[in-house]
Amino acid sequence: MSRVYKLKGQSAAPRVPEVEIDFAAELNPEQLAAVTAPPGQSLVIAGAGSGKTRTLTYRVAYLLKNAVAPENILLLTFTNKAAREMLERVEDLLPQQTAGLWSGTFHSICNRILRRHAESAGLTRSFTILDSDDQKALLTKVIKEGNIARQVEADTGEKFPKAPVILGLISLAANTRRPLKEIIGKEFSPDPEFVAGITKTAHLYDEKKRKANSVDFDDLLIRTLDLFRSNPQVLSQYQYQFQFILVDEYQDTNRLQSELIEALAGQHGNVMVVGDDAQSIYSWRGADFKNIIEFPQRHAGAQVFRIETNYRSLPGILALANEAIRPNVKQFPKNLKASRPDSGQKPVTVPLQTPQEQAAFVAQRMRELHEEEGIPWNEMAVLYRAHFQSMEVQLQLTSEGLPFQVTSGLKFFELAHIKDFSAFLKFAVNPRDEAAFDRIVQLLPGVGAAGAAKIWTAWLNAEPARTGLPPKSYSAVFSKIKVSAKADKDWQQLGWTLDEIVDEEGKLRDPMAVMTSIFEGVYERYMRVTFDNFESRRQDLEQFMRFGGRFTGVEEMLSELSLLSGPEAAESAVPAADQGQESITLSSVHQAKGLEWRVVFVIWLTDAMFPNLRAVESGGEGGMEEERRLFYVAVTRARDQLYLTWPRLWPKAYTGDTWQMPSRFLETLPRWSVEEWRIGR
Structure with missing residues (x-):
């Protein structure tokens, strides 16, 4: 029998009352099986809306209740918010029993380890993070x-x-x-x-x-892994400490993160990874789908748990989601089941004639749902594959005064590259527009505010600035204005490009011709070497050109643009947090992951849009299967109502109107899974 030895002068720690948790009563059978799994390697496939966070939270509580010390548990998440939320939930279940538990993002955990062993990692403890x-x-x-x-x-x-x-x-x-x-x-x-x-x-x-003595965020992970490999005793210390490792959103991990997990779990193998292969949508930023799909092959004897009871969506939406993901070959087959009763309502498909008609339908239907069914604006969302696809909806909501916020980025006309392009147009119309001139000139290499001011002073002495009319030859005028050697080549190219936007009579060409010349002459090249998301920005500008194609003159286009981005428009378009009111959400599908609304509209469901053109043209199954997973994520954001829309005609910037086919993801859906609406004419 062990002997209790008391230290003098030491008061006993306050006794924490024992808290009983009835795991069987508080979890469904699928969740319970994962939560109470024996030690070892486990993969938990948690379908959309199935209570993934609840499962992880109760798993931590289960370990603590079974005599696992908090400091022996490592919980890895993708956001600090998720880590805090899970710890708070565990604390609610087991008050005062989480002290010492390691929980956080990969980066925050690696930062803690590097601070402890900085010298061994070639740093000092005072290293800074860029x-x-x-x-x-x-x-x-x-x-x-x-x-x-x-x-x-x-x-x-x-x-x-x-x-x-x-x-x-x-x-x-x-x-x-x-x-x-x-x-x-x-x-x-x-x-x-x-x-x-x-x-x-x-x-x-x-x-x-x-x-x-600095590191960036990637270095935190790389240096920690290097530390483990060069110092086996350090790795052994953490392998011994972290007896149970839990990983959230495992489908989003990249190769580097996977190697860190494998290193830490190398001795005991007590690792539980939780995720949903059907929601793996981030390969473009390095996420490796193989991590989750090949987990059972890499870990012989690993247990696989499936949690398929959905607490979010109505049965009709889940039936469609199950059919949507079914064609994927590389997946863990799953069948989401609704916990909510069937309302009899099916998802709705709506073909429209044009992008403008699509936007009009979305706005009108939202107004009906708000006024007739009492659905709050903030319980409705419009989702799309790429940011540029939101432009017509933004225009329509603005013109109708409906409140909205854009979570996929800035409002369309506030985007930096759209403002750059607008500056070219404003300067073409008004050679005395100093703000537009400054913005254009500062795109030149090596030209800052001071340099732009000098060039502007020289421009003021030129004839166009005096008359307020476009010159017949911009390049001739530009050749007389001295710029730095670094900027000279681009300055000349700008002059030649601006020459193209004026016709033989000295008048501006139509908006589409003007914008095409500017894009091909100067801005495409600038954008490619300046921004890390060139393709996305190029699509935005193509959409902006299509907007310009509605007008006969650049002046008319700029006037409309000013009205759409003016104070009145801002009143309906500011984020709800700033305005103190509910607002509709406009978001890319990628940024909507993890969110939900009562009503969701998924727009631009045409081939080459959703799925995107790259996946269609590549012909590879990998890219197309990820696009299908992205569609699955989109439809599973809806709780009560789901609308799937597409425009038959696409007014393209260079080739004119193009007839569009519905997305292949719609074509593979059984007819029984949707209700088809047609627009009366």
């Missing part, structure tokens, strides 16, 4: 000090990428554990000079960080 702005500033300095951009541009005649683009390539290489050269060749340019320039930049960037 945020995205710090990274951009440091990498920009590296490019400038190394004279890299000038050398590459001299050798190739092409623009060298800006810091955000290069940082995106470096991060993708780190998170996928692929060579940077391979990433550059596939994602940007295979040109040897470009590859050499970017790899040199990455090397100098790493050196700069080391000298500054």
Whole structure:
């Protein structure tokens, strides 16, 4: 029998009353099986709306109730908010029993480990973490000090990428554990000079960080993994400490995160990963679908639990969701079952004639639901594959004065690249517009506010600024204005491009012609080397061009644009948090993951839009299956009503109206799973 030895002067810790939890009563059978699983390797496939957070929370509580010390539990999440929420729920179940439990994001956990073992990782404990702005500033300095951009541009005649683009390539290489050269060749340019320039930049960037005792977010994970591999005793310490590892949203993990999990669980193998393969939609930022789909193959004897009871959506929506994901070959087959009673209401498909008619339908139906059924504005959402697809809906909601917020980014006409483009148009109409001129000129390499002011002073002395009329030859006027050697080539190109927007009589061409010249002449090249999401921005600008195609003149277009983005429009379009009122949500599907609304409209469901063109043209099953998973995520956001819409005609910027086919994801749905609506004419 053990002896109790008391220290003098030490008061006994307050006794925590024993709390009983009836796991069988508080969980459904599927959840209970996962929560009470024996030690070992487990994969929990938690379908949409099935209570994933509840399952993880009760698993932690179950371990604590079964004599596992809090410090022996590691809970990895993708957001600090999720970690806090789970800990709070565990604390509600077992008050005062979570102290010492390690819970947080991969980055926060790795930060804690590196602080403890900084010297072994080649750092000091006072190391600093670079945020995205710090990274951009440091990498920009590296490019400038190394004279890299000038050398590459001299050798190739092409623009060298800006810091955000290069940082995106470096991060993708780190998170996928692929060579940077391979990433550059596939994602940007295979040109040897470009590859050499970017790899040199990455090397100098790493050196700069080391000298500054700084790390970026990817370094937190990389250096922790390197620490484990170079110091087996450190790894062994954490393997012994973290006897039970739980991972949330496992389908979103990348190769680097997977290697960290495998390292920590290497001795005991007590790891439970929770996720939904049908919601794996982030390969573009490095998430590796193989992590979840191949888990049973990598871990012989691993238990697989399926949680399929859905507490969110009506049966009709779940029936459609099950059919939507069924064609995917690589998946854990699942059949979501509703806990809610059947209302008899089915999801609705609605073909429309044009994008404008689609927007009009969405606005009218939302108004009906709000006024006739009392559904609050904030219980309705419009989801889309890409941000540019929201433009017509934004215009329609603005014109009707319906409150909305855009969670997929800024309002369409507030986007930086749309404002850049608008500045070109404003300057073309009014050569005395100083604000527009400044914005354009500061797009030139090496030109800041001071340089723009000098160029503006010179422009004021030119004839167009005096007369207020476009010149017959911008390039002739520009050739007389001195700019820096770094900006000279682009300044000349700008002049030649602006020459194209004026006809023989000195009048501006139609909006579509003007915008096409600006995009192809100067802005496409600038955008490709400046932004890390070029394709998304290009689609936005194509949509903006289609908007311009509605008008006969640039002046008319700009007037309408001013009204749409003016104070009156802002009253209906400010976020609800600023306005103190409910508002409709407009969001990309990617950013809607994890959210839910009573009513959801999924728009632009045509082939080449959803699924996107890249997946359609590639012909590969991997890309198409991820697009289908994205559609699955979209439809499972709806609780009560789901509307699936598409426009038959697409007014394209370059080729005119194009007839569109409905999305193949709609075509594969059984007719019994939807109700078809037709627009009366």
